Amino acid sequence: MVAKTFGGAVYGVDARTITVEVNIIQGLHFHLSGLPDNAVKESQHRVEAALKSGGYFMPRNKTVVNLAPADIRKEGAAYDLPIALAVLQASEQIQTEQLERYIIMGELALDGTLRPIKGALPIAIQARKEKFTGFILPADNAREAAIVNSLDILPVRTLQEAIDFLTGKATIEPVHVDTRELFAASNSSYPIDFKDVQGQESIKRALEIAAAGGHNVIMIGPPGAGKTMLAKRLPSILPPLTLNEALETTKVHSVAGKLGKDAALMTTRPFRSPHHTISDIALVGGGGHPQPGEISLSHHGVLFLDELPEFKRSVLEVMRQPMEERRVTISRAKISLDFPASFMLVASMNPCPCGYYNHPEKECVCAPGVVHRYLRRVSGPLLDRIDLHVEVVPVSFDEMTANRKAESSEQIRERVVKAREVQAERFKAHDDLYCNAMMPSHMVKEVCELNEAGxxxxxxxxxxLGLSARAYDRILKVARTIADLSGAADIRVEHLAEAIQYRSLDREGWAG
Incomplete structure (x- = not known):
């Protein structure tokens, strides 16, 4: 007898339906076909142990399991549950007509309990597209998949629960998540705030400009000046995620398996801070079975690279194209996948190895030429792609102990949102543009027109300063953002002058 169940395979950030076919015929052994990887091949042992723990048996005749389409590689242990149910149906240990109505996924433990899977959200989206009645999956993934409306999300904790539901012996209440209510309730809720930062008003201004225009920024300053503390607070002044952005972000984290237990929708902008020992693949994505890297996990959020010169040169150079195109393309012999990567880059670095070059009080002890060599660890083309270069100086004792009340993130975000609304109106005819930093070069001349003095x-x-053509574009974009923050229709000289001062690392003689 041939039995069929349906599962899903994730490729990039999208899913594809996989048909699990089981046929039990005369002969011996268990045969698995359809380009399975080692984790799928080992499902025979997990399925057999899970069936025995529930009082069922693995057929001793020749059991052929085919995962179709057969020319696409299948990876991971999430096919255990559909294989087990198809084996039970094919061996007539259960009788049900419900199998073909549902997408079924789940990794089986040896005692028949279910472990969570990766990519539940894109699989649920594909199941709705193909008009399946529902999605049977581990209970830990239920809220994540329940973001998708018009699809019954049926959580199960054991193989027996799935069997009882499909044979009509038990009912399972579908999980419902009111996506809009959840989104509204927790949108823009951050545990840290700019009001906790004493002093550093010039740096806060630079980060406000970066947030308003979606600009990349690098902060240069000595240890303990507050670079990391300021960077961590940047997401709190970015405009709130839209519902579509929240869904896209959740989808990427679902594919990577980064959503927490019982997590549903990501409602705040991600902040990723990889260590400087990270590899190229971990940063941009890829691997044997391509997975999103840190830049894709930062999609619609902030990627913070602390101590930028300490990162391997090759790691930093592979970021250049994704920063321009806002996506990563991973190519393999038989498949090419796109991962989204629309992120704000925030980097920090010491001005020299000892950290005290240009310090107002402490003396730099680096030998002549060391500062130049240290700065050259970050390539010019990468620095050109960073719009704002900001010098951070330590906060004085008087500023730290002052009773002045600093602006809250909410107050700063209000100005940022107003500037973004101006940009949204400006780019409303362009689907792929929504902030000044994303403007292509041909549009800069139209949008950032200068008067004679400018x-x-x-x-x-x-x-x-000997600036490159790319730096010229960056200055104009930043000046346009400053004008938007001030509510000005045109770029004035003062806007341009402020934008020029944010090119510290281009300044002749900056490093001696």
Whole structure:
């Protein structure tokens, strides 16, 4: 007898339906076909132990399991549950007509309990597209999948629960999540706030500009100046996620298996801070079975690279193209996958190995030429792609102990949101543009038009600083954002002057 169940395979951030076919015929042994990896091949032993623990048996005749389509590689242990149910149906240990109505996924423990899986959200989205009645999956993944409406999400904790439901011996209450209510309840809820930061007003201003225009930023300053503390608070002043952005972000984290137990929708912007020992693949994504890297996990959020020169040169260089295109393409012999990577890069670095070059009080002890060599660890093309270069100086004792009340993240975010609304109106005819940092070069000339005084000022700055054409575009984009924050229709000289000062690392003689 041939039995069929349906599961899902995740490729990139999308899923594809997989048909699990089981046929029990005369002969011996268990045969698994359809390009399974080692984890899928080992399912025979998990399935057999789980069946025995529930009082069932593994057929001793020749059991053929095919995962179709057979030319796509299947990976992971999540096919255990559909294989087990199809084996029971094919061996006539259960009788049900419900199997083909549901997508079924889950990893079996040896005692028949179910462990969570990766990619439940994209599989649920695909199940709804193909008009399946529901999705039977481990209870730990139920809230994540329940974001998808018009699909019955049926959580099970054991193989026996799934059998009882499919044979009509028990009912399972579908899990419902009111996506909009959940999104509204927890949107923009951050545990840290800019009001906790004393002093550093100039740095807060630079981060406000970065948030308003979606600009990348690097902070240069000595140890203990507050670079990491400020970077961690940047998501709290970014505009709240839209529902579509929240769904996209949740989808990426679901594929990577980064959603917590019983997690549903991600409602705040992600903040990722990988260690400087990270590899190329871990940062941009890839591997034998391509998975999203840190830059994709930062999608619609912030990627923070602390101590930027300590990262391997090859790791930093592979970021250049994703920063421009806002996506990562992973190519293999038989498949090419796209992962989204629309993130804000925030980096920090010491000005020299000892950390005290240009310090107002402490003396730098680095030998001549060491500062230059240290800065050269970060390539010019990468720095060109970072719009704001900001010098951070330590906070004085008087500033730390002052009773002045600092602005809260909510107050700063209000100004950022107003500036983003101006940009949304400006780019409403372009689906893939929503902030100034994303403007292509041909649009910069139209949107960032300068008056005669502005052109003279920028020409002088370009000649004296030796800026590249890409840096020229960056200055204009930042100036446009500053004008948006001030509510100005045109870029004025003061806006341009402020934008030029945020090119510290381009300044001639900055490093001696």
């Amino acid at each position: 052109r003279k000022l920028l020409k002088t700055a370009m000649e004296r």
